[in-house]
Amino acid sequence: MTQTGTDRITAAFAQAQQTQTAALMPYFTLGYPDAATSLDIIEAIAPYSDLLELGVPFSDPLADGPTVQHSTQVSLEKGTTTAGCLEMVRELRRRGVQTPVMLMGYVNPILAYGEENYVRDAVAAGVDGFIVPDLPPEEATEFEAKVADAGLSLIPFLAPTSNSRRIELVTAKARGFIYLVSVTGVTGARTQVQTDLAGFVNRVRAETAVPLAVGFGISNPTQAAEVGQIADGVIVGSALINAVNAAEDKVAAAVQFVKSLRQGMVNGEW
C-alpha cells in the first residue's frame, strides 16, 4: 500500500526522533526571488531538511511579518500563481526531492482555485499537507474533510494565547503535526525566543501524542537548538529568506544556513 501524505509526515518526525534531534522544517516562498531560483534553493536545502514548508504567495498575508510579506509580493510580481506553485512542487518531485512538502497559503486563493480542485491537484503534484494560517478549526471543517479524504494533513495552529478549551479543540482533530506559534505576533526573525516556550509546549504535549513543531521568530542555530530540545520540530522561515537576500550565491547561502541550523540542533550547542 502506498503511503499517504500524513504517513510521510509522521514518518519524517519519527525518523528525526530516532536520530535524537527535532525535525527541521525550513520555510521558503515559491517563486522568490524568481521561479527558477526558488526551485534551485528548495532542491538544494531538501537533503538537510526533514520536512519543507513552501509558501504560495497571497497579496494580503496578515499573519506574516515584513520579510515573508516582501518575498510573497516579489513572487506575485514575477507572475507566480497557485497553479504555478503546484507545478513547482511537481517539478521538485521530478528532480527527485522526496522530503514531505507542506503547502502554506491563505484561504482566499484556495477558495478561488476551488477547495476540491486544490486538494486533488496538490496530491497529484506531491504535496503532503497544508498550512492555512487564516483557517482556524471553526472554519476548517469542509476543507479538512477534503484534505483527510485525500490522506493528507491540514496542520492546525496553537498559540501562546490558546486556552485549554482551544488546546483541546485542536488536539482532538490534529493529524501530522501541530504548528505552535512561539510568540504572539507575525512571522519574522527575532533575537530571542519566548522564555516560557517550554511551558507552552508542555501544556499542549499533555493533551496529544501528535508531534509539535515550533515556528515564528527562530533565526539562528543557537535558537534552533534551544527549541529543538523542547519541541519535536523547528520551523525557520524569515531568517532563511534573510540569508538568501544577503548573498550573491543564493543557493549556496541557503544551503549553508540550513546546514548550520541542523548542525546546531544535532550538537545541541546552546
Next chain:
Amino acid sequence: MIQSAPVPDERGKFGPYGGQFVPETLMPALDELIRVYDEVRQDEAFMAEFNHLLKSYVGRPSPLTHAKRLSASLGGAQIYFKREDLNHTGAHKINNALGQALLAQRMGKTRIVAETGAGQHGVGTATACALLGLECIVYMGSVDIARQQPNVYRMKLLGAEVRAVESGSKTLKDAINEAIRDWVTNVETTHYLLGSVLGPHPYPMMVRDFQSVIGHEARQQMLDEVGRLPDTIIACVGGGSNAMGIFHAFRNDDGVDLIGVEAGGEGISGGKHAARFADMNIARVGVLHGTKSYVMQTADGQIRETHSISAGLDYPSVGPEHALLRDEERAFYTYATDEEALAAFQTLCKTEGIIPALESSHAVAEALKQAPKMRPDQIILVNMSGRGDKDLNTVMSALDL
C-alpha cells in the same frame, strides 16, 4: 438595550457569509470580545453610559432635515437627510468608536489600534481614546494620508499616533492588514477598534449594533416629525457601517426600500471602482480580513486594488450582512461614479447649504436619480453619513477650482 437581529448565528454567520477567518493567536481574543460584548449589551449601566455619551458628547439625536429646495428642484419625492454629519467629529464613525472604546475599557485593555481610510474613523477613535484616556495608534495608507491631510492633523492633535502604511495599494485594505498584525502581536494589552461592519465575528454584528442608533432615531423622527415611514432609504456602502446603521431599524418594515450605493469610481467597465456587487467579473465570494463576503479579486484569488475618489469607499470587500441582505433582496445595491458623486456634492452645497463628505455624496447622487421617478408625496431618506470639510482638497483639484 441593544436588540440583535436573528443574524448572525452564534458562529458569526450571515447565511453563507461572515465567520472568523483569523490566525489562531486571535481566536481567544475574539472569544473574549464575544463574551464581554454579550455581557455589556444586556448591562443597563453600560448602555446608560454609552447613551449618555451619545447625547452629551456626540450631540445625539442627530437632526432630520427636509431638503425642500433640492426636492422641489427635482420635482419628485421629498428628500430628507439623517444628519450624521452634525455629530461631534463630523461623521457617524464616532458612534461605534465610543461604544468599542467603552468596551475596551471594560476588558481592561489600555491600548487601541485602528485602521482608517478617509480618516473619519481614525478621528472618531482618536477622540474616543482622548476622552477615555486610552493609548491610540491609527494605521493609515500613505495614499490616504496624502488625500485626507486635515484628518491626519486632527488625529495627531487628539494625541493619536498615525502610522503610515506603505504596503500593497497603500489604502484602507493595507491599513487593516497592519492593524491586524499589530493586534496579533499585542493582543494581551490591545483592542482592535475596527471601524466598519467587516472583519471576524463579532465585529460585523457589534459595529452594526453600535451604529443602529442612526436608524432607530431616524425611524422615530420620521414618525414624529413627518407622520410616516420613508418609502426609500439610501446610504453609501464602503464597508457598510453607516448603511447597516440606518437599515437595521427598518429591516422589518416591508414597505421601506433599502438602497446601498457603492463607489463606481471611473465606471464599471474599466475595473477602476469599488462596486463589489456590480462587477461579477472581478468580485466573487471570498475571504478578506477575517470574513467571507464579496471580494474584488483576480482569477487567482489575489485581492485587487480598488479606486474611488472617496477614500472611505475605497475597499475591495463589503460587510457580510450586506451580502446577505442582497441575496435576500431585502436591500438593493447600485453605484455612483466619481463624476456623479462630485456633481451631487456641488448640487447639495448650492441648494441646501450642506457640504457633504464625498462618501455621502454617493448616496446623494442616487437620491438625485430616484427622486424624479417618484411622486411628490413619497419620501426618500438619505443617510448624510459625514461632512465634507476633509474632502475640500480632493474636490478643489478634481473641479480645477
